[in-house]
Amino acid sequence: MQRTFYACKKKNIHSIVLAVAGDAMLALGGIMRACVIKSAGHIAIEQWPETPLRKDEVRLDFAWGGICGSDLHYYQHGRVANSIVREPMILGHEFSGIVCEAGDDVTGLSIGQPVVVNPSRPCNTCDQCGSGLTHLCRSMRYMGSAAHQPHTNGGFSERPVVLASQCRVLPKGFDLAVASLCEPFAVALHAVALGEIPPGATVLVTGAGTIGSLVAVAARNAGAGRLIVTDIAEPALTRIAKVTGAETFQVGSAELSAEAEAVIGEVDVTLECAGSANALDMAIRLTRPRGKIVQVGFLPPAAPLSLAGLLTREISLLGAYRFLEEFDLAVEQITNNAVDLSSFITGRYSMGQVEEAFVAAADRSRNVKVLLHFDT
Ligand SMILES: [Zn+2]
Numbered sequence: 393m394q395r396t397f398y399a400c401k402k403k404n405i406h407s408i409v410l411a412v413a414g415d416a417m418l419a420l421g422g423i424m425r426a427c428v429i430k431s432a433g434h435i436a437i438e439q440w441p442e443t444p445l446r447k448d449e450v451r452l453d454f455a456w457g458g459i460c461g462s463d464l465h466y467y468q469h470g471r472v473a474n475s476i477v478r479e480p481m482i483l484g485h486e487f488s489g490i491v492c493e494a495g496d497d498v499t500g501l502s503i504g505q506p507v508v509v510n511p512s513r514p515c516n517t518c519d520q521c522g523s524g525l526t527h528l529c530r531s532m533r534y535m536g537s538a539a540h541q542p543h544t545n546g547g548f549s550e551r552p553v554v555l556a557s558q559c560r561v562l563p564k565g566f567d568l569a570v571a572s573l574c575e576p577f578a579v580a581l582h583a584v585a586l587g588e589i590p591p592g593a594t595v596l597v598t599g600a601g602t603i604g605s606l607v608a609v610a611a612r613n614a615g616a617g618r619l620i621v622t623d624i625a626e627p628a629l630t631r632i633a634k635v636t637g638a639e640t641f642q643v644g645s646a647e648l649s650a651e652a653e654a655v656i657g658e659v660d661v662t663l664e665c666a667g668s669a670n671a672l673d674m675a676i677r678l679t680r681p682r683g684k685i686v687q688v689g690f691l692p693p694a695a696p697l698s699l700a701g702l703l704t705r706e707i708s709l710l711g712a713y714r715f716l717e718e719f720d721l722a723v724e725q726i727t728n729n730a731v732d733l734s735s736f737i738t739g740r741y742s743m744g745q746v747e748e749a750f751v752a753a754a755d756r757s758r759n760v761k762v763l764l765h766f767d768t
């Protein structure tokens with residue numbers, strides 16, 4: 393029987409033997425390399441069993457994957473907020489690949505097609521899913537997340553398996569490295585949408601990491617007039633100023649100087665992407681009465697905050713988490729070249745140098761987005 397997975401590039405001998413032996417042995421699967429986190433500081437490329445394909449799934453040849461802040465948190469602390477790594481888990485939720493095998497019921501995708509993956513797997517049955525807010529699903533299985541047990545494996549493996557419905561087809565020849573930025577750009581588009589930026593508004597973005605940088609790009613495109621970005625790292629600010637024309641301010645060890653805050657003045661909307669109490673405090677000081685603050689960065693637990701200004705100036709503070717239909721919007725804008733995000737890719741590493749890559753990704757003075765790929 394002809395099986396489409398013959399197209400997979402890197403199948404090892406084990407799986408080829410199985411393929412020849414026929415369907416009866418397919419359940420045994422093959423072995424692939426995967427980027428596995430076991431606990432804080434313990435990350436490695438390990439052998440991982442391949443799973444048989446379900447009817448609605450596809451197998452991909454991994455192309456490029458971006459190291460996200462949450463991947464870094466798992467690496468550095470073994471946890472992201474309340475999601476604690478309790479068993480080996482494949483990391484990664486920002487990735488692109490090429491379809492190399494398709495389940496029997498898959499339509500609209502064919503072998504050899506380049507795709508980017510939406511890592512969301514909502515339950516589609518809870519009240520949030522029922523009301524269309526699938527990103528707030530009460531039992532979301534987000535790829536590369538330890539929120540549930542067993543953990544939901546991510547995409548950083550040689551041949552990740554995903555639902556066909558998670559895939560978005562990319563134009564032939566489109567840069568698969570740039571495509572891996574669709575997920576973080578979707579997060580940025582979602583946050584900016586919640587900010588409801590009035591045309592010409594003054595917008596403050598605190599934090600110029602990947603999300604902050606992409607939020608600044610999205611805020612500019614959404615009609616921000618005066619755009620201000622703050623960060624503790626100078627290179628990040630230089631880059632974002634070049635791409636968006638934003639005014640940038642470097643924050644000292646803890647806070648912006650009073651003089652700098654006076655120069656910024658009052659802003660209509662703040663997008664807090666630093667995930668720091670100091671940044672949120674500053675946002676509350678600088679946001680105008682009845683203005684809006686969108687919290688995008690994860691705040692540390694028990695962050696000491698001065699929230700009084702929220703009341704006295706009736707500022708709205710709202711959270712932004714992941715994305716909804718913004719994923720498709722991100723794919724559209726990136727593949728149409730409506731945005732050029734390539735300058736935010738500052739490092740490319742082979743999975744063989746995974747620890748080096750994570751150390752580089754944590755170095756905010758040098759890097760924005762660090763990407764990984766498998767050597768053939
Ligand atoms: Zn991410």
Ligand SMILES: [Zn+2]
Nearest residue numbers: 515518521529
């Ligand atoms: Zn749900």
